[in-house]
Amino acid sequence: xxxxxxxxxxxxxxxxxxxxxxxxxxxxxxxxxxxxxxxxxxxxxxxxxxxxxxxxxxxxxxxxxxxxxxxxxxxxxxxxxxxxxxxxxxxxxxxxxxxxxxxxxxxxxxxxxxxxxxxxxxxxxxxxxxxxxxxxxxxxxxxxxxxxxxxx
Numbered sequence: 001x002x003x004x005x006x007x008x009x010x011x012x013x014x015x016x017x018x019x020x021x022x023x024x025x026x027x028x029x030x031x032x033x034x035x036x037x038x039x040x041x042x043x044x045x046x047x048x049x050x051x052x053x054x055x056x057x058x059x060x061x062x063x064x065x066x067x068x069x070x071x072x073x074x075x076x077x078x079x080x081x082x083x084x085x086x087x088x089x090x091x092x093x094x095x096x097x098x099x100x101x102x103x104x105x106x107x108x109x110x111x112x113x114x115x116x117x118x119x120x121x122x123x124x125x126x127x128x129x130x131x132x133x134x135x136x137x138x139x140x141x142x143x144x145x146x147x148x149x150x151x152x
Contacts, residue, residue, distance in 0.1 A: 005023050007059075008025045009021070009025060009026050009108075010103050011101040014081075018060060022055060022056055026050065026102065027049065027050055027051055028049065029047070031047055031048075031114070031125065032045060032046045032048060033120070035118045040086070042083075044120050045115075046086070048097065051094060051095060053091070053093070053094070053095045055095075056095040063075035063078070064076050069148055070089075071088055071089055074086050082098075082101060083101075084098055085097050110126050111129065112131065113131035114131065115134050117133045
């Protein structure tokens with residue numbers, strides 16, 4: 001008989017129709033200031049924390065999924081609209097959830113900032129936390145060179 005896994009963190013949407021579990025504590029908590037993330041969450045930046053894809057599961061309901069580019073998808077609740085996740089379409093990539101959708105968001109303190117080239121000039125958030133521009137190294141630049149945005 002298989003034993004049930006115990007979640008290290010859980011979360012879900014505003015209306016409660018979609019829930020998820022992370023089976024490891026949230027990792028690589030970060031703020032992303034890139035334009036795609038700004039548009040996806042309708043805010044100045046996205047706050048995301050992740051886990052290996054094998055350590056994540058939807059536990060209630062089924063989210064809507066939007067392929068925001070040819071490289072990534074974003075999940076959301078079809079009923080209340082809550083942005084829930086972001087993930088690159090790579091098997092080895094982490095699955096990221098929006099920190100605000102976690103039941104205990106205080107357990108995912110921001111460690112880094114990404115996409116700072118699009119950081120809005122009036123945002124003074126986590127100024128002491130290191131940041132990097134999108135495609136800062138050669139591998140990342142090659143990956144993002146293939147990106148085709150599907151956002152309007």
